[in-house]
Amino acid sequence: xxxxxxxxxxxxxxxxxxxxxxxxxxxxxxxxxxxxxxxxxxxxxxxxxxxxxxxxxxxxxxxxxxxxxxxxxxxxxxxxxxxxxxxxxxxxxxxxxxxxxxxxxxxxxxxxxxxxxxxxxxxxxxxxxxxxxxxxxxxxxxxxxxxxxxxxxxxxxxxxxxxxxxxxxxxxxxxxxxxxxxxxxxxxxxxxxxxxxxxxxxxxxxxxxxxxxxxxxxxxxxxxxxxxxxxxxxxxxxxxxxxxxxxxxxxxxxxxxxxxxxxxxxxxxxxxxxxxxxxxxxxxxxxxxxxxxxxxxxxxxxxxxxxxxxxxxxxxxxxxxxxxxxxxxxxxxxxxxxxxxxxxxxxxxxxxxxxxxxxxxxxxxxxxxxxxxxxxxxxxxxxxxxxxxxxxxxxxxxxxxxxxxxxxxxxxxxxxxxxxxxxxxxxxxxxxxxxxxxxxxxxxxxxxxxxxxxxxxxxxxxxxxxxxxxxxxxxxxxxxxxxxxxxxxxxxxxxxxxxxxxxxxxxxxxxxxxxxxxxxxxxxxxxxxxxxxxxxxxxxxxxxxxxxxxxxxxxxxxxxxxxxxxxxxxxxxxxxxxxxxxxxxxxxxxxxxxxxxxxxxxxxxxxxxxxxxxxxxxxxxxxxxxxxxxxxx
Numbered sequence: 001x002x003x004x005x006x007x008x009x010x011x012x013x014x015x016x017x018x019x020x021x022x023x024x025x026x027x028x029x030x031x032x033x034x035x036x037x038x039x040x041x042x043x044x045x046x047x048x049x050x051x052x053x054x055x056x057x058x059x060x061x062x063x064x065x066x067x068x069x070x071x072x073x074x075x076x077x078x079x080x081x082x083x084x085x086x087x088x089x090x091x092x093x094x095x096x097x098x099x100x101x102x103x104x105x106x107x108x109x110x111x112x113x114x115x116x117x118x119x120x121x122x123x124x125x126x127x128x129x130x131x132x133x134x135x136x137x138x139x140x141x142x143x144x145x146x147x148x149x150x151x152x153x154x155x156x157x158x159x160x161x162x163x164x165x166x167x168x169x170x171x172x173x174x175x176x177x178x179x180x181x182x183x184x185x186x187x188x189x190x191x192x193x194x195x196x197x198x199x200x201x202x203x204x205x206x207x208x209x210x211x212x213x214x215x216x217x218x219x220x221x222x223x224x225x226x227x228x229x230x231x232x233x234x235x236x237x238x239x240x241x242x243x244x245x246x247x248x249x250x251x252x253x254x255x256x257x258x259x260x261x262x263x264x265x266x267x268x269x270x271x272x273x274x275x276x277x278x279x280x281x282x283x284x285x286x287x288x289x290x291x292x293x294x295x296x297x298x299x300x301x302x303x304x305x306x307x308x309x310x311x312x313x314x315x316x317x318x319x320x321x322x323x324x325x326x327x328x329x330x331x332x333x334x335x336x337x338x339x340x341x342x343x344x345x346x347x348x349x350x351x352x353x354x355x356x357x358x359x360x361x362x363x364x365x366x367x368x369x370x371x372x373x374x375x376x377x378x379x380x381x382x383x384x385x386x387x388x389x390x391x392x393x394x395x396x397x398x399x400x401x402x403x404x405x406x407x408x409x410x411x412x413x414x415x416x417x418x419x420x421x422x423x424x425x426x427x428x429x430x431x432x433x434x435x436x437x438x439x440x441x442x443x444x445x446x447x448x449x450x451x452x453x454x455x456x457x458x459x460x461x462x463x464x465x466x467x468x469x470x471x472x473x474x475x476x477x478x479x480x481x482x483x484x485x486x487x488x489x490x491x492x493x494x495x496x497x498x499x500x501x502x503x504x505x506x507x508x509x510x511x512x513x514x515x516x517x518x519x520x521x522x523x524x525x526x527x528x529x530x531x532x533x534x535x536x537x538x539x540x541x542x543x544x545x546x547x548x549x550x551x552x553x554x555x556x557x558x559x560x561x562x563x564x565x566x567x568x569x570x571x572x573x574x575x576x577x578x579x580x581x582x583x584x585x586x587x588x589x590x591x592x593x594x595x596x597x598x599x600x601x602x603x604x605x606x607x608x609x610x611x612x613x614x615x616x617x618x619x620x621x622x623x624x625x626x627x628x629x630x631x632x633x
Contacts, residue, residue, distance in 0.1 A: 193267065198284055294373050461499040565611070
């Protein structure tokens with residue numbers, strides 16, 4: 001028996017392998033010669049055999065393998081088998097990746113005489129199977145795999161049965177594949193219009209902006225700005241839009257002023273980059289309502305000074321509907337860090353040298369009434385210390401610094417600890433005791449760990465530049481048992497600074513304390529002078545009496561304030577033996593003294609010169625001051 005194997009009607013196929021098996025005989029392996037022939041030297045017995053013809057490559061590419069076919073010998077005679085391996089695939093056509101927005105044309109080489117249908121099966125990037133009838137185009141079969149729209153791998157294989165050759169060709173067990181990429185191609189699922197699903201009130205104006213991404217997550221905004229186009233389209237019933245000349249990805253939206261209950265429509269952006277286009281749609285609702293409240297929410301109200309934290313600011317209408325409103329915020333000083341806001345997400349980036357507590361303030365204006373609605377969130381910034389902590393100085397920005405050292409913790413018991421330092425509003429009995437008083441602010445030092453876990457305590461440094469000169473000032477801590485300020489050990493003073501290298505307690509209030517001055521009314525200021533009954537500072541009308549009250553024998557010296565004519569006639573008693581807490585009394589404050597220009601009978605006093613008499617008394621001493629003032633109407 002002879003075999004003649006070709007790849008075309010005229011082109012023999014050399015080195016093709018012919019495997020004959022079956023009929024209880026050992027497999028016979030034959031290899032075609034340069035003319036495409038091979039022979040079975042031994043006579044085959046009658047019976048049924050399985051013949052498989054294979055060849056890896058032909059003149060035009062990878063040969064699509066033939067499945068085994070059945071050979072039936074009914075008599076002992078000479079037979080010749082003329083067979084073809086007619087289908088070849090050139091793999092160079094899939095050597096490069098294919099953009100996800102493009103279709104892929106597949107070519108399968110064939111002889112002109114091969115007219116049997118070919119089915120191409122493929123599995124898309126999502127793993128779904130498809131079947132395509134290939135088109136017979138003279139010397140090739142063709143088929144188009146449609147755009148995949150996302151990245152991944154597409155695999156495919158061919159199947160064809162030739163009735164003329166009585167053979168089936170199929171490469172399902174060794175499919176071909178190509179890579180689909182989407183890098184640099186706009187992706188409709190990841191690209192966005194912001195704000196997202198907004199709810200506006202009538203007449204409100206807002207800026208919409210697109211952010212374009214490919215499905216690798218790469219931002220394509222710069223490419224769109226330079227080489228792409230953006231066409232904005234709006235349903236006309238909800239308002240109008242205005243394009244920006246130099247910012248194609250932005251558009252100004254103006255909600256309609258024709259109030260008609262609740263309406264909604266769509267804003268669309270058609271984005272094109274290098275013949276690849278996507279359309280983004282955003283639903284807009286317009287409602288008849290007013291801005292009533294801002295609410296700040298977040299996972300925490302504290303943040304480590306080497307980290308960052310994001311908060312969500314939500315705007316609500318008078319009916320509780322969430323609104324999309326332009327938000328404004330108060331930027332923090334540079335020593336605290338930086339605040340950034342994108343849409344309604346506010347992110348705070350602390351300065352790594354800052355520790356303390358402050359309020360984040362945001363506000364918005366109602367688009368219809370222009371009423372200002374505000375909200376605030378207290379944020380605490382702490383220092384996290386561990387075995388890697390080095391020397392550091394952290395500032396509150398309020399005149400007190402925290403001194404940090406290496407190896408502060410007993411790491412056999414704990415691995416890390418939080419340290420907090422913030423200014424606090426001290427109660428009056430803390431600000432002024434009988435014999436001493438606080439100068440400046442009180443600071444609370446605290447930790448989430450108890451003191452026994454600390455091998456080394458942190459230190460404190462106070463700036464004394466703005467503290468009035470005293471004979472004796474020192475850093476002290478508040479003792480809750482004795483209700484007194486106790487001087488800390490190892491106070492060290494240098495120019496404009498007072499410090500202790502290690503605090504005695506990890507959780508306590510600290511401040512700069514001085515011995516109280518003897519009884520006296522210090523730094524007296526009468527303003528304005530001359531004055532009218534209609535002059536106003538704060539809530540107080542008329543003459544403002546500003547002073548510092550001190551005593552080293554009483555926390556509450558008694559004050560008498562009286563107004564006399566030049567001739568000594570009492571006109572008005574402002575205070576009579578009034579206990580007043582030691583400290584500063586400034587013009588316009590609710591607790592301060594003032595004369596509204598009236599007599600004790602409630603009439604406006606005459607124009608002219610008067611004398612104010614101030615008397616301070618404690619358990620031992622009495623001090624008196626006289627000053628002249630002028631009243632004009």
